[in-house]
Amino acid sequence: MSLGERFERPPLPPGFDESRARERRSDPAGWRFDDAERAGVWRAITERRDIRRFRPDPLPDELLRRLLEAAHQAPSVGLMQPWRFILVREERTKAEMQALVARERLVQAERFDERARHYLDLKIEGIREAPLSICVCCDREPGREVLGRHTIRDTDLYSTCLAIENLWLAARAEGVGVGWVSFYREDDLRALLGLPERVVPVAWLCLGYPDERPSRPGLEAAGWERRRPLDELVFAERWGKRESEPRPPTIVASAYAVAPTEQPDWWRRLADEVRPGDPTAAIRVRDASDELVKPAGSLGALETLLERWAIATGTTPPSRPRAGIIVFAADHGVAERGVSLYPARVGAQVAAAAARGETAIGVLARALGAELVVADVGLSGPRVAGLVDRRVVDGSADITKGPALTAGQLRTAIETGHSLARHLAQRCDLLILGEIGIGNTTVASALLAALTRLPPEAVCGRGTGLDAQGLERKRDTVASALAANAPDGADPLECLRRLGGLEIAALVGGLLAAAAARRPVLLDGFATGVAALAACRLQPALRDYLIAGHRSAEPAHARVLTELGLEPLLDLRLRLGEASGAALALPLVGLAARLHTEMRRFDQAGVDRAGAE
Numbered sequence: 001m002s003l004g005e006r007f008e009r010p011p012l013p014p015g016f017d018e019s020r021a022r023e024r025r026s027d028p029a030g031w032r033f034d035d036a037e038r039a040g041v042w043r044a045i046t047e048r049r050d051i052r053r054f055r056p057d058p059l060p061d062e063l064l065r066r067l068l069e070a071a072h073q074a075p076s077v078g079l080m081q082p083w084r085f086i087l088v089r090e091e092r093t094k095a096e097m098q099a100l101v102a103r104e105r106l107v108q109a110e111r112f113d114e115r116a117r118h119y120l121d122l123k124i125e126g127i128r129e130a131p132l133s134i135c136v137c138c139d140r141e142p143g144r145e146v147l148g149r150h151t152i153r154d155t156d157l158y159s160t161c162l163a164i165e166n167l168w169l170a171a172r173a174e175g176v177g178v179g180w181v182s183f184y185r186e187d188d189l190r191a192l193l194g195l196p197e198r199v200v201p202v203a204w205l206c207l208g209y210p211d212e213r214p215s216r217p218g219l220e221a222a223g224w225e226r227r228r229p230l231d232e233l234v235f236a237e238r239w240g241k242r243e244s245e246p247r248p249p250t251i252v253a254s255a256y257a258v259a260p261t262e263q264p265d266w267w268r269r270l271a272d273e274v275r276p277g278d279p280t281a282a283i284r285v286r287d288a289s290d291e292l293v294k295p296a297g298s299l300g301a302l303e304t305l306l307e308r309w310a311i312a313t314g315t316t317p318p319s320r321p322r323a324g325i326i327v328f329a330a331d332h333g334v335a336e337r338g339v340s341l342y343p344a345r346v347g348a349q350v351a352a353a354a355a356r357g358e359t360a361i362g363v364l365a366r367a368l369g370a371e372l373v374v375a376d377v378g379l380s381g382p383r384v385a386g387l388v389d390r391r392v393v394d395g396s397a398d399i400t401k402g403p404a405l406t407a408g409q410l411r412t413a414i415e416t417g418h419s420l421a422r423h424l425a426q427r428c429d430l431l432i433l434g435e436i437g438i439g440n441t442t443v444a445s446a447l448l449a450a451l452t453r454l455p456p457e458a459v460c461g462r463g464t465g466l467d468a469q470g471l472e473r474k475r476d477t478v479a480s481a482l483a484a485n486a487p488d489g490a491d492p493l494e495c496l497r498r499l500g501g502l503e504i505a506a507l508v509g510g511l512l513a514a515a516a517a518r519r520p521v522l523l524d525g526f527a528t529g530v531a532a533l534a535a536c537r538l539q540p541a542l543r544d545y546l547i548a549g550h551r552s553a554e555p556a557h558a559r560v561l562t563e564l565g566l567e568p569l570l571d572l573r574l575r576l577g578e579a580s581g582a583a584l585a586l587p588l589v590g591l592a593a594r595l596h597t598e599m600r601r602f603d604q605a606g607v608d609r610a611g612a613e
């Protein structure tokens, strides 16, 4: 289609959001009701009352239906709709319910004074008087996997309460009284109504036209309780903190507990340079995407990628992003334990070949026009030509015997990674970080186990290609390393010292430097991911700068990405390391950027502009 041609936005399927980003941006509050409608809603909220005295007149069926519909419109987690309504009209059932309630009322009344007892007397008559009772139940359906129920089991009960409130508000608007009775034992009510074990009776509601029209809650009028000032109940940022009090210095959104341990000053200095990204930049990108000639959101993960990029940098990526690749290479004492297919000396050879452009990352860097730095941060044996020589020490110590690094080595390795990445970041739009280290999936597995408290079986994979026996040996090695080092997951920096390696520590430094320079990082595989996880536990703001290049074949890498809350761009079953998976994802960044800037916009044809604005 030529640029001059008319290009109309395709019609939306019925029921879809017809608003446009442009409208929403120009009038963010434009979704509100008009004044009279809002006044009605507010009135229902403020004048909703718990009703205890009822007229005997029956409720019209059609009105009752509307009230139930209102309840059924309630929000529920995962749209699980756990509410069930038992309509009780029979006198006998209501009388039995009242007897149950009367008994419990007496049990409770023993604790109250005369005035309260008298008041409680009045309050249970409604069960018999009201022409209708509704027992609102929650069907818990055990075993049913419901979105959003995973962490908080009781979300079904909460959802049921929302249905009750909807009904209560709608009833008020219709002039119908609702009284909530809860003086009963659940088992008694279960027996009375034949509820199965899994069903929880959440409320017994009395419904009918009210024989009182209270302007205040009855308990308030009786001097039982007053409504507390709202400001007593509103805190700012932390429990107990008032809005007027000074704010805590930095508040960083975190998907996981921030390390509670005090960290050394040198670390704090590096970590504090990382500031949270700017979430409003993502909204700007979404606004712009919405104008493009495509259904909203149809570029899926590429749209997320652009939004994440914007959060990190404030804008969208260039169409040819300049990438800097750093591969940190190091050796590990634990490699002597036969946890890799390759002997330790291979690490230096691979690193040298990478620097000469002969390995996968060498080829990819060339193909992508990216600057490649291969740095020796802790190989052992003779120095190798072509590598940037930043060796901290000749390999880390065997983690099955004690800590991998001394405190000084850890600091130097992190600062080394930081300084290399800081310099490269100045010339690049993003960094691609990866590693070479024979035995480092074992080290990464041990570190992951320490950070997540997962058992060795859950964190160990075949690495470069171990057989079953080799895998068994690797698990035993990780178990020994955990036993020898007794790591405390709440102190990630110390976990890194005891179980990490020099390239992993350098990666942590590199990640911090990239983020401090507001450069996104494309993460490579398992070892890089574990380094990122340790770093995020120490500085949660870092996460805003991370993009998962791919998911590797190492099974625990999926777990690492889950912990980081990142979705990978590619899933090619790679298990190579060297930053190769991250490099393969790089073209997607440029292509996503080109789509964003070069796709035609609906308004460019002049059609929308004339019609909608």
Ligand SMILES: Cc1cc2nc3c(=O)[nH]c(=O)nc-3n(C[C@H](O)[C@H](O)[C@H](O)COP(=O)(O)O)c2cc1C
Pocket: 048, 049, 050, 051, 123, 180, 181, 182, 183, 216, 217, 218, 219, 220
């Ligand atoms: C979960 C719940 C259970 C309740 N149970 C009873 C009850 O057993 N007996 C009663 O007299 N009122 C009960 N009520 C009504 C409250 O006492 C009433 O809502 C409160 O006094 C505020 O009054 P208002 O609803 O008129 O604003 C219950 C309310 C709720 C939300």
